[in-house]
Amino acid sequence: MAPPSERQRAAIYAHYGLTCPPRFATLRNFDNPTYGPKVAKVAAKLGTPFNPWQRYVFDTGLEVDPATGIFVYRSSGVTVPRQSGKTTGILSLTSHRGMAWPRQQIVYAAQNGTAARKKWEDDWLPALAAGGFIPGEGERLMPYHRARVRKANGREAVIWRKTQSIQGLHASTEQSGHGPTLHLGVKDEYFAQVDDRISAAWSPSMITVLMAQEWWFSTMGTSRSVPMNAAVQAGRELVESGAPSRVAYFDWSAPPGSDRTDPRVWLACMPALCPDQVCRCSKEWRHTVTIATIQTELEKAITPSLLADFDRAYLNQVREDDEVEADPNVPTLEVWNLLANDRAEGGEALACAIDVTPSGDSATISAVGEGPDGPEGPVRGVMLEHGPGSAWVPAAAKEINERLRPVCWVLDDKGPAAELITPLANAGIRRPASEDKRERGDLLIPTVQQLGAFCASLTGRVKRGAFVHLGQDEVAAAVAGARTRSIGDGAFAFGRKASGSNIAPLYTFALALGGYEMYAHLAVDPDYDPLENIW
Structure with a gap:
């Protein structure tokens, strides 16, 4: 199958209002229904309406084959610069899954168990409480709350009351993810993973689940981010080939050699960056980053190491090993x-x-x-x-x-x-x-x-x-x-x-x-x- 033409891509991106289109992306098929709008409704309820890049990613990644009713894509990868709205998207995705079907097992993994717990406790629970899904701090569980929270160490979870679906954290043990079924697994900050043990643990638990999905989200890492770098290479090759696949891939990044000082480069790779100081681009959603903010970050990058960090964080480029200031007293x-x-x-x-x-x-x-x-x-x-x-x-x-x-x-x-x-x-x-x-x-x-x-x-x-x-x-x-x-x-x-x-x-x-x-x-x-x- 020939890859879609640039004209076809441009038309689909224009449909979503993508003024910052992805560098590589699986193309949306409008013949397929999608659960994307339902996930977007959850995001709006959480107080963070999706902007165009989020709507495009979830509309595409959650397409359903009309002949079978099964997700078109069993695996999806998303890489965007920092502060683009990954957290909002992940929480909306996992929460929708918990409310949509009965007895779903949903697992979230971050750099490590501590980071996952911190994200869950500091970001997710307050957002769910603000949206009225769970009780706020010090509040009692009321009939209108859709979920209850379990905070026991090692067993942290949001349990959706109507479906009894469990939205939990990936524990960093040898048996993590092993179990009878896993319906949705989400890996955040995928760049930090040094091997494939999470996927290896999840895959057997998902193999018999027809509607299982595995997602990863991340900013680019370093040359040491072996699993993610392999996934990025495979995703880019897949998109360029146009071959049918059950893997979807979305990539906002600046090409190698881009001028890090040029705001036009920023606007071409940062979908959350607003061209104006105060965002008035839409009545429904807002960009989350301004050019002045990125300019300040660049001015603070006064060493080669900090410049390499800037390129990784905001141009979404891989930081090479030779850019890392190694400490000879620490084992590699x-x-x-x-x-x-x-x-x-x-x-x-x-x-x-x-x-x-x-x-x-x-x-x-x-x-x-x-x-x-x-x-x-x-x-x-x-x-x-x-x-x-x-x-x-x-x-x-x-x-x-x-x-x-x-x-x-x-x-x-x-x-x-x-x-x-x-x-x-x-x-x-x-x-x-x-x-x-x-x-x-x-x-x-x-x-x-x-x-x-x-x-x-x-x-x-x-x-x-x-x-x-x-x-x-x-x-x-x-x-x-x-x-x-x-x-x-x-x-x-x-x-x-x-x-x-x-x-x-x-x-x-x-x-x-x-x-x-x-x-x-x-x-x-x-x-x-x-x-x-x-x-």
Whole structure:
């Protein structure tokens, strides 16, 4: 089949009022009915009416074959610059699905579990409450509310009352997404995914569902964004070929070599950018970004790294690896991923560590100890718990302490985790009266010099292949964004402020490794049965 002509494309884009048409896009077929307008109604109810690019994407991606009543496209990919309205579109899409059919299983995944929870809690729930779909903060569930909210950690969901459909989050565990059925899966910020494990988990659960759909949304990433880059290449080739497919693809981006200083380039690749300072383009919808705002962002980009970030965020261009200012003290993501083994078993000796993000919005507990080859082989790192806030940590640590009997616990009291020292003591995890009276399970507060040694030890072990881990998403994201800070005389530690991601999962690996290396001998305990230590 020949690809559609430019004249055909222009006519269809003009129908939608697309003054900023996509660079690549699956063409809308007006012979097919679509659920797009129904999704647009949900968006309007949420207070964010769709603009032309959103209407085009969802009208096309939600086309239905009139002969079968089944979605034409089983998979859709969308890449747009930042601040274009992805969040509105995703929430409208998932909410419509939850209200339209009974007992739907709908899953949303972001960069990691923390990011998904934050988006859900900070953006989605307030928008649903403002639209009257769910009770607002402090309000009771009333008969006119269409859904109730379940906030239990790890089981977060919006449950639509009429259909009993569940709109939940993808949990970052080895079993995430596995289940009897999955009707709609949405991957947000797809650029952050370093492998295909989410799709691999979802696909078996969708294979028997006739109306199943999988969507991904993202701004472009870097050369490390392997799954997304492959999807972009395949999508562009598919659009250019005009071949029939059950995959839809939509791409707003500037071609390579575009002049980043030219507003005409911005207007040609940013569908949410208004040519005027105050948007009066429509009575129904509004552009969300102005030329003055983008000009300010460009003026702030005063280094090559920031300019590369500008191109990625606003021209939607892939940032190459050689544009990334690598930190020689942080293992590369490629090296890290080579050490992943989700079947690696641990030995009886391990240490645990705790860290809290600077804002206090999440905390992590990890363990490092004997790997599958025993004390002489590579050590094994596992993120045990990761959740919002830190109030849950003492109770979780107490349970882990009783179950795994670590040789020690490690906590950096020069960071936000210091506030947990007293609650941990109340839970039975205390600092020893003196070093010569240290016992198994005591709390270690490392000195600055020890922190440097712990971080250097982790980096060294990873580089020489003496470390194995389970390949957990949060830890991979921490490695990808981690940067170090100098702590004097050539020593370094992982730096929270310098890093571009939540480094707590990685930092706890370094702390736990240091504790294990110092106190592994405390695991020798004649009263301890290693068969009970299942971690």
